[in-house]
Amino acid sequence: MDTGDDGLEVLDPTACRALLGTVPVGRLAWAEPDGHVELRLVNVGVDGDDLVFRVADGPLLDAVRDGRPLTVEADRIEPALRTGWSVAAVGYGVEDPTGAAEGRVTPWARGPHPWTVRLRPQQITGRRVRLVPGEVVVVRLPREDGDVEP
Template sequence: MNPLGYFVTIDPDECRSLIGDATVGRVSWVSQSRGIQVLPVNFVLVGNRIVFRVAEGTILQELTQPVEVAFQVDDLDASTATGWAVLVQGTTRAWDGELPITNAWALGRRELGIAIEATAWSGRSVSADAG
C-alpha cells in the first residue's frame, strides 16, 4: 500500500458529471474588502454554468459583478480512503434565469442569482490502493 495513495486525473466531462449530482460546493475569491474568501453554497449546474443564490448585503453579493473565482466540490470517504475533488475556474456574473434550488441548507431569503461562467475544469480521484 502506498501511504500517499493513488491519484487519477479526471477529464472535464467527468468533472461536470460528478458535480451535476452534488448540491453543495465552495466558492473562493479575493474580496477587495476582506481578502481571501472560501464559502459554501447550494448550487445547481446549468449547462456549463454553476448557479447559486445569495442574500443582499452579504459578502457573496460581490459576486454579482465579474470576479475571477474558483469553485470546488468533493466527495470523500474517510472509511475507505477514496473520493474525488473537482475544481472549476471561471468568472461570476449576475444570473436572472430560473434557479431550481429547493433544498438550501441555510435559512433566509436569497434574491440575487449568481452564475460562474466556467473557463476550466479539473479534478482528481483518490484511492488508498491501486485497485
Template sequence: MKLDQSGLEILSRDECRALLGRATIGRIVFTHQALPAVQPVNYLLSRGDLVVRTSRTSRLATAAADTVVAFEIDEIDTAARTGWSVVVVGQARRATDPREIAALEVLPLDSWAPGTRDTYIVIHPELVTGRRLGNARGSDATP
C-alpha cells in the same frame, strides 16, 4: 488511467462534469476585502454553468460578481483513504436580465441559508480539473 505527478488519477472533463451534476454542496472561493474567502453553498448545474442563489446584500453577491472565482466539490472516505475532488475556475456574474432571472427562478435551487435569496450568481466554468485518490469508483456519486 492517467496519473498526475503525485500519483493521483486525473479525471476527464466529462467525469468532472458528471460529478458537478450529481453533487449539491460545494465551496466557492472569492476575494473579500482583498483577502481570500471560502463559503459553502448549495448549487446546481444549468446549461453547463454553476448557479448559486444568495441574498443581494451578502458578501458573496457583492464580492463574487464580475470576477474570477474558484469552486470546489469533493467526496472523501477517510477510513478507506479514497476520494475525489473537482475544481472549477471561471468568471462569476450576477444575473440581471429579467428573462434569465425568470428562467433561474424555476430551477429547483432553494438556498439552505435562512432569509430572502433573490440574487443569482452564475459561474461559467473555464478551467475544470479533477483528481481521484485510491479506488473511489465504488461510490454512488462517482461516474
C-alpha cells in the same frame, strides 16, 4: 487519465461536471479588494456547462458585480475506503436575471436568496483517488428505478 502509480486519476471536464452534479454543497472562494480571501459554503447546481447558486445581498454578490474571479470547489470522500474526489472550477460569475436556473439549486441557509449567479468555468479540474485493485470490492446495487448509483 492516470498520473502514475500514486493512485490519482486526473478527471476531464465532463467527469468533473458530472461529479459536481452529485453533491448539493460546495465551497465558493473569491478575493476581496484588499487581497484577503473569503470562503463560503454554497448550495451549487449544474445547468449545462454552468454552475449555479443563489445568493443574498452581501460580499459575494459584490464580488460577482465587481467582476472578480470565483472558485468553486466540491468533493466527496470515503474514509473507510481511502478514496474520494475533488473538483475545482474557476471563472467569473454573472447575475442571471431570467431565473432559468430556478429549481436547479435550493439554498439550505434561511432567509432570502433572491439572486441567481451563473458561473461558466474557464478552467475546471479534478482528481480522484482510485481504489487499490484487489483490496476492496465495491458492489453497486440497483436503485428502485433500476439504475445503478454512479
